Amino acid sequence: MNKVIITALLSLMIWMSAPLFGAPLRFEKVSEHCYYLQLKGGGENVFAVVTDEGILIVNPPSEPDLSATVDALRRLSTKAVRWVAFSGPRAVHSGGARFFSEQGAMLLAGAQLRSISTSIPGTDAKGPVAPGNSSSEPPSFPWLIFDHQMHLFPQNLEIRITALQHKAQTGGDVVVYVPAEKVLFVGGLYEAARYPDIDTDAQGDVTDWIDGLKQVVDSIPVLKPAIPQTKAESKTAAEKTLEEGIAVISARGEVSNFQNMKDLLSACQKLRADISKSIKAGRSCEDFLSSSRTDIYRTYSNFDPYAGKLCESLSAGADK
Numbered sequence: 001m002n003k004v005i006i007t008a009l010l011s012l013m014i015w016m017s018a019p020l021f022g023a024p025l026r027f028e029k030v031s032e033h034c035y036y037l038q039l040k041g042g043g044e045n046v047f048a049v050v051t052d053e054g055i056l057i058v059n060p061p062s063e064p065d066l067s068a069t070v071d072a073l074r075r076l077s078t079k080a081v082r083w084v085a086f087s088g089p090r091a092v093h094s095g096g097a098r099f100f101s102e103q104g105a106m107l108l109a110g111a112q113l114r115s116i117s118t119s120i121p122g123t124d125a126k127g128p129v130a131p132g133n134s135s136s137e138p139p140s141f142p143w144l145i146f147d148h149q150m151h152l153f154p155q156n157l158e159i160r161i162t163a164l165q166h167k168a169q170t171g172g173d174v175v176v177y178v179p180a181e182k183v184l185f186v187g188g189l190y191e192a193a194r195y196p197d198i199d200t201d202a203q204g205d206v207t208d209w210i211d212g213l214k215q216v217v218d219s220i221p222v223l224k225p226a227i228p229q230t231k232a233e234s235k236t237a238a239e240k241t242l243e244e245g246i247a248v249i250s251a252r253g254e255v256s257n258f259q260n261m262k263d264l265l266s267a268c269q270k271l272r273a274d275i276s277k278s279i280k281a282g283r284s285c286e287d288f289l290s291s292s293r294t295d296i297y298r299t300y301s302n303f304d305p306y307a308g309k310l311c312e313s314l315s316a317g318a319d320k
Contacts (some may be wrong), residue, residue, distance in 0.1 A: 025068045027076050031181035032156055036249050037072055043252045047185040048073065049178060053154040054082030055250035057105075058185055059251065060096025069096065081105045081120055083152060085161055086207045087187020087251060088170045089202045092117035101141045108144050110163025111309065113172030116203055157181075162219060168212025169196050169201025174292075175216055182246040184220065189213060190248065192256035193299075195306035206309045207317070210272055213265050218260060220246065264300065271297050276309050279318050 027035035027048060037046045039061060046069055047058040055077060061069055073081070081100045085108045086092050094107065101107055109117070144150070152159040157180060164173040169189045176185040190196065192211060198204040222242045246258035278288040288294070289307060297303060 006298060024075075025065075025072045027072050030070060030247050030249065030255060031178070031183050033155075034178055034181055034183040035076065036185075036255070037069060038252075039069075040112050045177065045252055046078070047249055049154075049157070049159055049176075050077045050079065051155040051157055052079065054079050056083040056085060056152060056159060056176075057096075057100065058082050058085045058152070059087055059091045059187065060084060060094055060100060062095035066094075082154070083108055085109070085174065085176060086113060086117075087174050087176075087189070087232075088199070089117040089120055089172050089183065090170075090199070091187075093120060097141075106142050106144050108146070108150065108161060110172055110174050111145050111147050112163060113170075113174055114145050115145065116170065116172045120202060135191075161217075164212045164215055164238060166208045166212035166215060167203055167205035168209040169204050170199045171205070173212060177220065183249070184216075184258065185249045186216065186251075186261075188251040189216065190256075190261050191250045191253055191256050192248075193264075193301060194258055195264075195268070195300050195302040197302065197305070199311060205313075206306070207272070207313045210265065210268050213261070213268070217258075217262055217265055222246070222258070267297060267300065271307060272275075272310065272314070275307070275314050277319075279315055285315060 025037055025039070027037045029035055033049050033051055035048045035050060037048070038044075039046065044059070044061065044065075046060060049056040049067070055073065057073070060066065064301050081103065082105055084100045086097070091097070092107075092113070097107060120290055146161070146163065148165065149160060149162045152161070157178065160177045160179065162175050162177070164175070169187070173187065173189050175187070175189065177183070188197070188199070189209075196209055198206045198209060200206075241259055242258035243262060244257045248256045248258055248261050249258065274293060275285075275288060278293075285308065288311060289304065294303070294307065
């Protein structure tokens with residue numbers, strides 16, 4: 001009887017302690033080859049395209065999340081990470097970039113992203129500097145630098161990696177799109193239901209962010225099916241538009257879709273136009289932000305910080 005009680009108590013203790021340790025991180029499947037992993041704590045997302053010819057990983061983290069990410073990748077595939085890409089200049093600074101490079105992966109970066117990354121503390125012209133290392137003696141990393149766009153075709157799967165030509169969330173934003181599977185990774189450029197945080201220290205621009213997001217939207221073709229749909233198929237299409245069928249993964253948070261991103265862009269374009277009209281009418285930023293005209297824009301979070309910076313930027317431009 002005592003053994004039964006002791007066994008029951010041990011089982012109860014194990015069951016109660018399990019949530020304290022938590023389940024291991026794992027990659028969530030978005031499409032046949034595309035996955036994302038949401039880190040604990042800050043909730044940053046790591047994106048991966050997994051094929052039989054190797055893995056592309058975007059924004060690999062530093063420790064302690066790096067080890068958990070590597071373990072999650074090993075549970076997902078036995079293939080090696082062959083390419084590492086970054087959605088913004090700060091991601092180059094991660095310990096994950098160093099780790100995978102030392103494992104033989106090629107680092108991919110837009111020219112602007114790479115240039116800006118060298119001016120952010122903790123990096124230098126050759127690559128990321130690990131804590132405790134002298135910046136004068138980092139290892140030599142294999143880089144592939146491109147100006148506008150590059151393509152990978154592992155296992156005949158097209159992966160488009162595009163460098164924005166506008167200063168947006170940073171001065172060197174990069175997005176990754178897998179056309180066949182309708183999956184888009186945008187990093188910190190866009191976050192669902194939220195106005196962006198502009199990284200001015202990395203040369204981000206609150207006004208040009210709108211044009212940068214428009215470049216991404218215009219680059220994604222939304223094609224109607226060539227074969228006429230049946231009534232049943234049309235009903236399904238009405239419930240889920242073509243834009244909603246394109247998954248959008250940000251640097252943090254849950255998976256969104258292309259329609260939501262287009263809606264935010266439209267709201268920001270209208271907001272910019274409204275602020276410009278208000279400035280021309282001689283109104284201050286404080287007057288505009290406190291007016292009822294802003295109510296329609298407050299459906300998205302982070303409105304006041306974003307709109308305040310946008311108004312300041314447009315006011316400064318009008319004074320020139």
